[in-house]
Amino acid sequence: xxxxxxxxxxxxxxxxxxxxxxxxxxxxxxxxxxxxxxxxxxxxxxxxxxxxxxxxxxxxxxxxxxxxxxxxxxxxxxxxxxxxxxxxxxxxxxxxxxxxxxxxxxxxxxxxxxxxxxxxxxxxxxxxxxxxxxxxxxxxxxxxx
Numbered sequence: 001x002x003x004x005x006x007x008x009x010x011x012x013x014x015x016x017x018x019x020x021x022x023x024x025x026x027x028x029x030x031x032x033x034x035x036x037x038x039x040x041x042x043x044x045x046x047x048x049x050x051x052x053x054x055x056x057x058x059x060x061x062x063x064x065x066x067x068x069x070x071x072x073x074x075x076x077x078x079x080x081x082x083x084x085x086x087x088x089x090x091x092x093x094x095x096x097x098x099x100x101x102x103x104x105x106x107x108x109x110x111x112x113x114x115x116x117x118x119x120x121x122x123x124x125x126x127x128x129x130x131x132x133x134x135x136x137x138x139x140x141x142x143x144x145x
Contacts, residue, residue, distance in 0.1 A: 020101035027104045030056075033091065033118040035125060048128045053116050054089045063089030063114055068134050070122040071141035075103025082112045088135075090115045093122035 016024070033053060050066050057063075065088050072078040072092040082090045092115060094100050100119045107115055118125045 016098065016101055020098075020105065023101050023104040023108065024097070027108060028100070028117065028119065031104075031107070031115060031117050033116050033125065035118070035120075035128065046128060047130050048125070048133075050089060050091075050130070050133055053091075054114065057113050061086065061113070063087055065089070065135045066091065066133060067136045067138070068122075068126070068129075069093070069138045069140060071139060072099065072103060073141045074099050075106045077138070077140060078103060078115060079106040079110050079112060082107075082115045083110050086112070086114055088114065091118065091125070092116070093118045093120070093125055094141075095120050 054062050067088055067090050069078045069092045072094045078092045
């Protein structure tokens with residue numbers, strides 16, 4: 001079982017504009033990683049199937065390597081890295097919903113498809129990663145601030 005989510009910072013900031021709320025409703029479901037208790041988990045035995053997370057991408061553009069970014073803030077770094085490395089699957093974790101909505105805005109503008117987001121505490125997701133699954137982990141703006 002994954003550890004419970006314990007956050008010390010904020011989940012919400014200022015009220016989101018309608019366009020940012022729309023991104024959460026329209027774009028987030030296509031890139032969201034849901035863990036047990038929040039939806040279906042791709043994979044078996046409590047482990048994430050990383051290839052399955054990116055299965056919707058065209059056959060020739062599915063990543064074979066993966067990176068994790070914890071605390072992606074507004075997503076500028078995450079989206080820039082994804083655009084620069086389309087052969088890599090990027091997973092971003094961020095509990096601050098205003099940052100998640102901004103990241104979705106950047107994803108939509110950049111048109112990249114090799115990013116998946118976990119809009120919550122990174123620790124439960126990390127507990128479900130297969131051993132040696134990531135080539136790099138970036139910790140940028142972890143909670144608490």
